[in-house]
Amino acid sequence: MARLSKRLGYRFTEQKLLLQALTHRSAKGLHNERLEFLGDSILGFIIAExxxxxxxxxxxxxxxxMRSSLVRGVTxxxxxxxxxxxxHLILGPGEKKSGGHRRDSILEDAVEAIIGAIYLDADIETCKDLVLKWFAPRLAEIQPGITQKDPKTRLQEYLQARKIALPHYEVIDIKGQSHNQEFTVKCTTDINQQAIITKGSSRRKAEQAAAxxxxxxxxxDS
Amino acid sequence: MARLSKRLGYRFTEQKLLLQALTHRSAKGLHNERLEFLGDSILGFIIAExxxxxxxxxxxxxxxxMRSSLVRGVTxxxxxxxxxxxxHLILGPGEKKSGGHRRDSILEDAVEAIIGAIYLDADIETCKDLVLKWFAPRLAEIQPGITQKDPKTRLQEYLQARKIALPHYEVIDIKGQSHNQEFTVKCTTDINQQAIITKGSSRRKAEQAAAxxxxxxxxxDS
Structure with missing residues (x-):
């Protein structure tokens, strides 16, 4: 726990708040869902400001x-x-066995719960300073406009930058009448081994969904 | 403006922040969208806590x-x-003519922008005290569980309380094969003049969507 405190850059006065923030709902006792609710809103506010x-x-x-890209699950x-x-996660036996301590959703919830716990243990200013420190490298990098591009463009640019062949999209099915059609598209690239199959109300939408x-x-994966 | 300050319970040091918060994007000059972005996140945090x-x-x-029901647009x-x-809203000529100062979306955005403006003019504590005062009657009333009821039940209770006839649901189309069916439902009540038509993967889902x-x-409307 001392090592975790060091990595977080914060030492809890009420250690049990940290324990609660680390406790997944699958475990016995007080779990972190309420703290996650609180932490999520605090994080949203800090990043927005x-x-x-x-x-x-x-x-x-x-x-x-920009905020969505900073506070989304993968980040x-x-x-x-x-x-x-x-x-440090405290999981129920089922989650433990199935590798819950590596699962993205459990990890991201715990980060939000820790933010909520720090707020309760200290105050909004302490919490803000800390969260901004955690996000500093990402905040230094983030630029407007980048996430605006549509998925197909972003995928193409990603592949071009790495000198990988461009994706191949193929319409494999069209269902329904003229103004209510459903397009099924197959997308193959050199980086996804299995073809991705998606549907959409237009060819473009299905292709964007695939990208x-x-x-x-x-x-x-990254 | 003095009357508005009184009703809000807050006197701005920087009057131009209030003016900006009241300025719709249709008007010339600095408008309130960025303040709305900030205010929305502050409101979310204050109500969550x-x-x-x-x-x-x-x-x-x-x-x-409970939070959704408190911070939603109609509220x-x-x-x-x-x-x-x-x-007090400052609107462009088009919006002014079409009654923008009565439109829900413009009004709710302005409330969020004012919250953002107060935060910038003062601090989070001042902002919190004020927002909680504004929400006090609603916070005193809110109860868990109430919004949990499904739409059909809520619609039925709404109509019963007003002694209006109950809604009539009718399946008007079923498409697709057994485990991939799409139900089209028509819902008529004494309060919607045009029948509502909705689709869903089950009769129940289509009916709930209609309700x-x-x-x-x-x-x-309210």
Missing amino acids: QLYQQFPKESEGELTR LAQMARDFKLGE QQVLEMIEN | QLYQQFPKESEGELTR LAQMARDFKLGE QQVLEMIEN
Whole structure:
């Protein structure tokens, strides 16, 4: 626990708040879901204010997009791994056996719960300083406009930058009448071994959905 | 403006922050969208913390439901009307002509922007005290469990309480094979002039979707 405190950069006065934040609902006793509810809202506020100040010229839409990309699950799960949170999670026997301490959703929830716990243990200013420190490298990197691009464009750019062949999209089925059609698209790339199959109300939408899935795969693997 | 300050219970040091919060994007100059982004996150945090403290035994799901019902658009638009915010909104000529100062979405955005503006003008504690004062009657009334009821039940109770005939649901189409069917349901009540048509993967789901639409109509009208 001392090592975790060091990695988090915060020493709890009430140690049991930290324990609760680390306790998944599958375990006995007080678990972290309520703290996660609280922490999620605190995180949203801290990041919103930071982006508001850091980007005085950007539109609401751009700020919203940047915030989503900062507070989304994969980012928080990655942060949890940096903190080696998995080692400290308290899980029920089923979750333990099935590798719950490595699962993204459990890790991200624990990060939010820890934010809630720090707030309760201290105050909003302490919490803000800490969270901004955790996010500092990501805040230093984030730029408006990047996440605006649609999934197909982003996937293409990702592959081009790595000199990987561009994805191949193929319509494999069209169902329904003219103004209510459903397109099924198959997307193959050199990075997803199994073809991705998606549906959409237009060819474009189905293709975008496929590209999005490949991007998520890439993010989850990285 | 002095009257508005009085109704809000807050006097701005920087009057131009209040002016910005009242300025819709359709008007010239600095508008309120960025402040709305900030205010929305502050409101979410303040209400989350309040509910966390006020209901120490409730689950995350219940807290989330209560928060949604407190911070949703209709609630904020109602609050805006209590503040007589419409009189003070700064709108572009088109919005002015089409009655933008009465539109729910414009009113609720302005409330969130005012919250953001107060935070910038003062600090989080001042902002929290004020927002909790505004929400006090609603916080005193809110109970867990109430919003948990499904849309059909809520619609039925709404109509019964007003001695209006119960809604009539009719399946007008079923498409697809046995485990992949799509049901189309028509819902008629004495309060929606046009029948509501919805689809769902089961009869029940299509009916619930229809009831939900009627409830939203009621909320938007009220």
